[in-house]
Amino acid sequence: MLNFLGDTVTLTRRNLMRIRRTPQLLFFSSVQPVMFLLLFNFVFGGAVQRPGIDNSAYIIFLLPGILAQTALFGSIQTGVGMAQDISKGVVDRLSSLPISRGAIVAGRTLADAARNVLVVSIMIGVGTLLGFRFTEGWLAAFGAIGLAILFGFAFSWISLTFGLAVKDPETAQVAGFLWTFPIVFASSVFVPVETMPTWLQYFSKYQPLTQAVDAMRHLTTGGGSPEAVLRTMLWVVAIVAIFAPISARLFRRAN
Numbered sequence: 388m389l390n391f392l393g394d395t396v397t398l399t400r401r402n403l404m405r406i407r408r409t410p411q412l413l414f415f416s417s418v419q420p421v422m423f424l425l426l427f428n429f430v431f432g433g434a435v436q437r438p439g440i441d442n443s444a445y446i447i448f449l450l451p452g453i454l455a456q457t458a459l460f461g462s463i464q465t466g467v468g469m470a471q472d473i474s475k476g477v478v479d480r481l482s483s484l485p486i487s488r489g490a491i492v493a494g495r496t497l498a499d500a501a502r503n504v505l506v507v508s509i510m511i512g513v514g515t516l517l518g519f520r521f522t523e524g525w526l527a528a529f530g531a532i533g534l535a536i537l538f539g540f541a542f543s544w545i546s547l548t549f550g551l552a553v554k555d556p557e558t559a560q561v562a563g564f565l566w567t568f569p570i571v572f573a574s575s576v577f578v579p580v581e582t583m584p585t586w587l588q589y590f591s592k593y594q595p596l597t598q599a600v601d602a603m604r605h606l607t608t609g610g611g612s613p614e615a616v617l618r619t620m621l622w623v624v625a626i627v628a629i630f631a632p633i634s635a636r637l638f639r640r641a642n
């Protein structure tokens with residue numbers, strides 16, 4: 388167990404150093420969510436009607452959703468990075484060393500979670516410039532940030548499963564957006580679920596992203612639902628419990 392933890396820390400540092408040496412990856416990972424935030428706030432904000440919310444305050448409704456979306460999209464890079472390491476032979480070289488095999492996988496997911504911390508912090512800074520304010524206290528605010536990171540960490544295991552299955556970076560990226568886009572746009576990120584067709588509401592209301600967004604709205608501005616916090620944590624545990632073993636099995640088969 389100690390060897391696993393030590394190897395995980397070492398490989399997490401290795402992956403973080405790779406991110407530091409490729410600043411363009413971090414730059415574009417930050418630019419994309421900022422563009423989403425600015426475009427939806429200024430282009431669609433005046434057209435999206437939300438009960439009880441002034442259109443000029445759309446940023447209050449939007450930012451918690453964008454934070455959860457940012458964590459979700461950031462998880463795609465986990466599968467892409469793993470597929471890239473496999474295609475370049477990095478995983479084969481690491482596997483030949485006397486280190487824990489599980490640490491190779493865990494180090495990848497933890498490094499991407501750390502990257503999400505920085506990207507989410509940038510998003511909060513931009514949102515603050517646009518008028519967003521935390522109204523439920525700093526403890527709840529840090530809870531919302533932590534929830535976003537945990538949410539992205541859970542979905543990184545799904546992305547990792549795809550990356551290990553396809554073993555090709557370009558395919559992993561295309562596959563990642565293929566399953567994340569329906570989750571994002573059929574959620575409460577941009578509009579209330581109640582405005583959707585009845586048949587779509589059943590899926591949108593209880594899917595993990597909507598629960599995460601509602602939980603973060605509750606923690607940041609008092610909106611959303613307090614029950615959503617528990618539901619989000621249950622989703623996080625369930626996703627990791629299902630996809631972590633699948634990823635481990637695929638990793639063993641790949642090596």
